[in-house]
Amino acid sequence: MMATMTASAEATVSSQPKMTARDVKVFYGEKQALNGVSIDVHTDLVTAFIGPSGCGKSTFLRCLNRMNDTIDAARIEGRIELEGHDIYAPDMDVVQLRARVGMVFQKPNPFPKSIYENVAYGPRIHGLASSKAELDAIVEQSLVRASLWNEVKDRLQDSGTALSGGQQQRLCIARAIAVDPEVILMDEPCSALDPIATAKIEELIDDLRGRYAIVIVTHNMQQAARVSQRTAFFHLGTLVEYGDTAEIFTNPREQRTKDYITGRFG
Numbered sequence: 376m377m378a379t380m381t382a383s384a385e386a387t388v389s390s391q392p393k394m395t396a397r398d399v400k401v402f403y404g405e406k407q408a409l410n411g412v413s414i415d416v417h418t419d420l421v422t423a424f425i426g427p428s429g430c431g432k433s434t435f436l437r438c439l440n441r442m443n444d445t446i447d448a449a450r451i452e453g454r455i456e457l458e459g460h461d462i463y464a465p466d467m468d469v470v471q472l473r474a475r476v477g478m479v480f481q482k483p484n485p486f487p488k489s490i491y492e493n494v495a496y497g498p499r500i501h502g503l504a505s506s507k508a509e510l511d512a513i514v515e516q517s518l519v520r521a522s523l524w525n526e527v528k529d530r531l532q533d534s535g536t537a538l539s540g541g542q543q544q545r546l547c548i549a550r551a552i553a554v555d556p557e558v559i560l561m562d563e564p565c566s567a568l569d570p571i572a573t574a575k576i577e578e579l580i581d582d583l584r585g586r587y588a589i590v591i592v593t594h595n596m597q598q599a600a601r602v603s604q605r606t607a608f609f610h611l612g613t614l615v616e617y618g619d620t621a622e623i624f625t626n627p628r629e630q631r632t633k634d635y636i637t638g639r640f641g
């Protein structure tokens with residue numbers, strides 16, 4: 376399998392990471408799900424989280440915008456910073472944080488509202504537009520960036536839920552983009568999509584790289600190799616290896632990484 380993978384070309388790394396995580400541990404009640412994860416996330420790079428089911432990828436992803444706050448049993452230790460600020464500090468506004476660190480889920484989840492309203496909702500509640508014309512411009516720009524504008528520009532008042540699965544996922548990406556995020560977290564964004572819709576999302580991720588720091592959880596190793604420049608391999612709650620995607624797939628340092636990418640377990 377390794378020989379057929381083509382990892383994306385190496386990208387330049389900006390000197391300052393957008394987000395840093397240090398020694399992050401997560402507990403669900405008594406059970407420890409993450410054993411001290413440290414990682415940097417850069418704007419110029421797409422970071423992929425890979426690893427077998429239950430290894431803690433989604434748990435860690437959710438730490439990055441405090442989605443775990445919504446799970447009563449979850450408790451987190453360690454430190455996560457966005458632009459040098461502790462996102463778990465008491466004065467952190469979680470609503471603002473989730474606009475700055477947006478999220479796209481496994482199953483496309485547009486609101487049962489029009490395409491326009493799906494995208495306009497966030498900018499409206501965050502007061503990002505002072506007129507209808509400004510809001511229209513944000514909606515258009517977000518849909519353009521999400522590679523959906525040409526398909527929907529003549530039907531903005533149709534329901535978002537009437538779109539195809541792939542279009543719905545791009546609508547969800549447009550919705551995240553509309554509030555001008557710095558980071559976009561994607562939790563297996565293609566797992567409910569067919570290969571053509573998946574290819575469009577992968578292309579889109581590449582287009583968005585550099586404008587937003589992107590972190591993607593994926594079960595699909597070829598996808599990680601195609602879309603990311605950094606890969607983090609998780610196993611049993613531990614970050615086993617984190618580094619340049621091409622290196623991880625062609626010359627992993629750890630035996631466990633090697634075993635996983637060659638299909639020996641997972």
Ligand SMILES: Nc1ncnc2c1ncn2[C@@H]1O[C@H](COP(=O)(O)OP(=O)(O)OP(=O)(O)O)[C@@H](O)[C@H]1O
Pocket residue numbers: 403408426427428429430431432433434435446448
């Ligand atoms: N809400 C929760 N309550 C209790 N335990 C949880 C909860 N969510 C996850 N876990 C446990 O934490 C561990 C890590 O799960 P997580 O979903 O983060 O793994 P994952 O690598 O994303 O898996 P998958 O690829 O299957 O989505 C697992 O043992 C899981 O059972």
